[in-house]
Amino acid sequence: MVVNHNTVILRAAANTRPIAVILMVMISLQNAAAQERSPPSSILINVELPLTAGRNCEITCRIVGWETSPDVSWWLGDQRLMDTMEEKLVSEDGNETVSILLMTPLPADNGETLKCQAEGTDGIREKSVKLLVYYAPIVSIQLEPPVRADDIREGDNVALTCKLRSNPPSWRVKWMLQGRLLEEIHSRGPLIQSFTLRLNAINRTMAGNYSCISFNAVGDTESPPMPLTILHEPVCRWQHSVMFTVPLGKQLDLNCDGAAVPPPDSYRWIFSRSMETAPFLTPTGDLSVDNIPSIKWKGGPTWRNYQLKEDADYGTFYCSAINALGQQQRPCVFHVVPPGVPKAPSNCSVVNEKRDVFSVRCPTETDRGFRQSYQIEIYDLYTGYLLVNKTQLSPVFLLGGIEQNRQVTIRIAAVSPRGHSEWTRINIVGRS
Missing domain, CATH: 2.60.40.10 (Immunoglobulins)
Incomplete structure (x- = not known):
């Protein structure tokens, strides 16, 4: 191949599409059309489909049989690709021209028509291919x-x-x-x-x-x-009640930390000194004002600087938030209790101890407003084998299933949210 001269053309970008380079190579081959079995004055595109988006590819356009070297342009749809650099190698007769397009396809190019257009003394000819882009x-x-x-x-x-x-x-x-x-x-x-x-x-x-x-x-x-x-009505962020142990003379802040969408716009607070009413130990619905001995109301999310001046200031706080969807169904519950554990039961007695069914009774006590439960354990006095283990709200236990001639030791304790008291012991020797 004989090359007369080189020409490098740098075109200003007309758009920002990431088409890499168009490389124009002008070569001359004697009898090229015959050797390649291409018809005279033909234009062919060579591309390997499918293309992959984001991956560089090379596409060639061959123009054969023109009297003079044509100008070659590339089109994608109706848009001419202008971000190009051309290098021309001009032969003696300009019989064959090869244009190489380096491009990085985009997903939007799938199904688009890519066209190679040649324009020269022989007129205008073009060849197109429909792109398949993965x-x-x-x-x-x-x-x-x-x-x-x-x-x-x-x-x-x-x-x-x-x-x-x-x-x-x-x-x-x-x-x-x-x-x-x-x-x-x-x-x-x-x-x-x-x-x-x-x-x-x-x-x-x-x-x-x-x-x-x-x-x-x-x-x-x-x-x-x-x-x-x-969107939902307010709910307490925790599932169980919260207990604060505070000595007399101190103060505390209680935060009604409810979750709600939209956020709460008002709050309802209730304070009860009495823990003797069972429904208020684990409230499940709206609180009835008539059943609570002592009530206070606050309008904000925090009950601030609550003072513990006397035993009557200990008790339980209930807080319900309200938003645009309604009022909190299960209030947040705060138990405020004094330090320490409940006192051990005292003055307990055994009734009908020589019968198959007998009872153990202790006076009912309320530990500073907290309703207590009571635990009883009965052991064989000599073997130490545990015969009974029972917990209930009442300190009156009805017991059976223990042989009359068995010698046993009984121990009873009070249980509250503050803890477990010491044991009170009773020995029964010889029930026959």
Whole structure:
């Protein structure tokens, strides 16, 4: 091949598309058309399909049989590719021209028409090819109607669809909540039909950032997170009552730390000095004012600087928050108790000790407003074998199933949220 001169042309970029380089090579081969078995004055495109998005590829356009070297341009759809650098090697006769396009395809290029156009003394000729571009899934999440993102309430049925575009088609979808697989969070697993996640009777524990991951032969893609906010009435952040042990002369702040969406706008506080009414040990609903001996009201989330001046200041506080959806159904419960453990039962007696069924009785005592329970244990006096272990609210125990001639030792203790008292012991020697 004889080369007369080189020409390098650098064109200013007309757009920001990442098309790497168009390399124009002008060569001359004697009888090139015959040797390559190409028809005279022909134009051919050589490309290996499918292409992969984001991966550099090389596409060539051969123009054969022109009297003079033509100008070559590349088009993608109706847009001319302008980000180019051309290098020209001009032969003596300019019989054959090869243009090499270096490009990095995008997912949007799939199905587009790529065209090589030659223009010269022989006129204008062009050749085109429809691109097949493979790419990893492009993923997003859509909340299905009629539910609105700003009005999802506990008990609603919610459907999230993993909207995706991929080539080749996606064959698998995983759902994530707060960066964890849903199966790791909900033991029964979600109901997944096709690419839709259905959350039936949704509750506040299912709020958070949802995302889906789609897989195809090229790779996997995770969608941007979709935050799911669930409106609900106030609830206490803890499931059980909280106990504060505070000596006389001190003060404390009580915070009604309720969780609610939207946030609470008011609070209801009730203080009870009496623990003798069983429903208020573990309240399950709204509090009845008529049944509480002592009541105080506060309007804010914190009962501040509560003073412990006397024994009557110990008791239980109930707090219910209120938001736009309603009032907290199960109040937060705070037991404020003095230091120490309850006193051991005293003046206990055994009744009908020589019968098959007998009883042990102790005077009922309330430890500074706290309703106590009582534990009894009965052991064989000589072997130490445990015969009875029983706990109940009443200090009157009805016992049976112990042989009359068995010598036993009985011990009784009081139990409250403050702890376990010392044991009170009674020995029964010879019940026959």
